[in-house]
Amino acid sequence: MNNRTWLISGVSSGFGYEMTRQLLEKGNKIIGTVRNKSKVADLIENYPETFSCEILDVTDFPAIRNLVDRSFEKFGRIDVIISNAGYGLFGAAEELSDDEVNHIIATNLTGSIQLIRSALPHLRTQGGGRIIQISSYGGQVAFPGNSMYHATKFGIEGFCESVAQEVEAFNIGITLVEPGGARTEFRYGSAQVTKLMTEYEGNPAHxxxxxxxxxxxxxxxxxxxxxxxxxxxxxxxxxPIRMILGSHALASTISTLKARVADYEKQTELAASTDFPAGE
Known part of the structure; x- marks a missing residue:
């Protein structure tokens, strides 16, 4: 594998940290974003020449564009953009506050969109590159108690699938990564739980x-x-437009998609009944 320059959002823990660690060990250059540099103090100390750590809140959209522009200007070329920053929010839809809804959309969905949009002009100008969006098998399969996380992941998957077709002619490839459950801080540390209502005790939402x-x-x-x-x-x-990680995630996704297709196939007559008759 050739050494490259990578820009990765959210490298303080989980996949972001692990990808950054592995890439730095192999001699790659990384621009990694965090909200707190103390969490990556080891990487800053061990890789002072190849790890550029940047403070970024991905809900600050002008800051995203500024960071991307500065990074391309400094490094000349960035080969891979990995949009990884995000978190999980758990609770029934009725339990969530407006602020919680708005924040997870701004972080997981709009922040990812703005990072990709900010990078596209640079990737196009340099003749190509690769964008990797960390999604989830929760971008295809939905479970109760996780509605807003699913909303952001279903949303970013539609966005990326469309953009991939727009930029293919510029030699820009986009891959949606759909991991299953992993032993990371995302699941066992940073996941946020809303204020739960007693009315939902014993409900699948919990x-x-x-x-x-x-x-x-x-x-x-x-x-x-x-x-x-x-x-x-x-x-x-x-x-590849999609890459799923985890045998359970793959089995669950295939089962869900098969059921979805079977349901659509039952609607052939209904769908056709809304068309103008042939020749009209």
């Missing part, structure tokens, strides 16, 4: 409480192996 309890079960995904597969995907040509 099933997530068991999932977030590491003493009851551990996610099957190995973040080290997952990070390695994400990095390796940059070598694939053409860029």
């Amino acid at each position: 099933n997530f409480l068991n999932m977030l309890d590491a003493s009851k079960s551990l996610a099957p995904g190995d973040p080290v192996r997952m990070a390695a597969r994400i990095i390796e995907s940059v070598e694939l040509e053409p860029a």
Whole structure:
């Protein structure tokens, strides 16, 4: 694998940290964004020449554009953009506050959109590059108690699938990575739980409480192996539009999509009944 320059958002923990660590060990240059540099103090100390750590709140959209512009100006070329910053928000839709709804959309969805949009002119000008959007199998499969997370992931998948077709002619490839559950801080540390209502006790909307309890079960995904597969995907040509990580995630996604297709196929007559008759 050739050494490249990568811009990765959200490198303080989870996949972001692990990808950054692996890439730096192999001699790559990384522009990594965090909200708190203390979480990556080891990387700053060990890789002073190849790790450029930047403070960024991805809900600050002008700051995103400024960072991207400065980074391309400084490094001349950035080969890979990885949009990774995000978090999980758990609770029934009725339980969530307006601020919680707005913040997760701004972080997971709009922040990712603005990062990609900011990078596109530079990638086009330099003749190509690769964009990797960290999504989730929750961008295809929905569970109760996680409605706003699913809203952001279903949304970013539609955005990226459309943009991929727009920029293919410029040699820009886009890949949506859909990990299953992994043993990262995302699940066992940074996940946010709203103020729960007693009316939903015993409701499927609160099933997530068991999932977030590491003493009851551990996610099957190995973040080290997952990070390695994400990095390796940059070598694939053409860029795969989707890449799912985790056997459980793959099985669940296939089952969900098969059921969805079967439901659509039952609606053939209904769909046709809304067309103008042939010849009109």
